[in-house]
Amino acid sequence: MELNKKIDEMKEELIKSAQEVIKIKSTLDGEKPGMPFGEGVGKTLDKALEIAADLGFNTYKEEEGYYGYAEYGKGDDYVAVLGHMDVVPEGDNWIHPPYAAEIHEGKIYGRGSLDDKGPTMAALFGLKAIKELKIPLSKKVRVIFGTNEETGSSEMKVYNKKEKVPVSGFTPDAMYPLINAEKGIRRFHIVKDLNPSEGKIKIKSLKGGIRPNMVPDKCSTVIGTKDPDGIVKAVKDFAGKKGYNMKTETADGDVVLHTFGVGAHGSMPEMGKNAVMQTFEFLGTIIGGPSPLAEYINFFNKYVGFETEGTSLKIACEDKPSGKLSWNVGVAEINDKKADLWIDMRYPVTADGEKIMDTVSMEFAKCGAKIEDVKADKPLYFPEDSKLVKILLEVYKEQTGKEGKAYGIGGGTYAKELSNIIGFGPIFPGKPDLDHQANEYIEIEDLIMNAKIYAHAIYELAK
Structure with a gap:
């Protein structure tokens, strides 16, 4: 469990990084040069790439500002983690400021804390743990920072035109144990x-x-x-x-x-x-x-x-x-x-x-x-006996101690925007789905557990 130990050591740094991106209001706004979805979204993308670079990753920003990513490893094939830095408007009735990322009773409050900024940072730090421990991988790993998931995912149309398709991966834009079917x-x-x-x-x-x-x-x-x-x-x-x-x-x-x-x-x-x-x-x-x-x-x-x-x-x-x-x-x-x-x-x-x-x-x-x-x-479907489903459910079981079963939904996740990836977390069974709700938060304990699950998932997919 070296990965888990390393993530525990990075706990405070992960929390701080999550807070940094949550503090930037990244709702859709008027286009600016290099910021197709507005200044707030553009600044959040830049901050995510800055954090990734400080962690020692190679980073790339699409020339017009549609997306960016952090990479680790070598090879032509890559495993993708697809998260998004844009959020829906905050709305009313917040008990804590929606863009202050304040911590109360072990929870980070803020728009995007759960959907998707916090979990995306968890995945990035999961990859950082692999890097720190110098665990060998046979495939490159790419953490992608999307910018338009909440209002059309048009940035992924640009991504899919310019970038190679991943061999496998997941998006922290769903729920646990795993969503394998989207109508x-x-x-x-x-x-x-x-x-x-x-x-x-x-x-x-x-x-x-x-x-x-x-x-x-x-x-x-x-x-x-x-x-x-x-x-x-x-x-x-x-x-x-x-x-x-x-x-x-x-x-x-x-x-x-x-x-x-x-x-x-x-x-x-x-x-x-x-x-x-x-x-x-x-x-x-x-x-x-x-x-x-x-x-x-x-x-x-x-x-x-x-x-x-x-x-x-x-x-x-x-x-x-x-x-x-x-x-x-x-x-x-x-x-x-x-x-x-x-x-x-x-x-x-x-x-x-x-x-x-x-x-x-x-x-x-x-x-x-x-x-x-x-x-x-189009629908998305990975059969229960597919390699990707089996690997991720086994990781979920090992890290949580609970049996997990794949299930289908009528809604759609970010997984539909990129081939060969699936919805995996970040919301645990029994926990409230606060996406798009007032007083959105992520429990710090869940943020750290997500980092551990994602670290092991990345390793199993890229080893």
């Missing part, structure tokens, strides 16, 4: 052109949701009608019957309907209550006569509704590694010219994403709607 994701718009309604009821506008990967918890609809009292009563009766939270107000002769649901992550839409689909269900009871909008709403009510697995659309599927397909109506925008719903669909790792999308397109063509602006994110 494929398709985000797209289902659009239909409309004609202004000439009937007694007109939907002047409908807006719900803020992001496709979130279950919308609010939806507001402006209903034009010659009988506002009748609409108000219909809403009250419908909401009472269904148990929905719906409120109305009148403005300039129109009825404004506010529907309140329950938000949830788009990868688990069954955990929420979709305010948009509740609104659609009501609108289906009051829109009479054939019209493009009625056809659109009625089709959604019949073939989507509150289903989150795509059963009526004939796309439901599941597999053992990653579970069931999920379907979330995340954002809705309707006016008198166009109906536009944004969908977040996540499909099992062994399913064919293109065939699923073909089915979706054919089904919605039946109501005159079309699919636009498809954003595709």
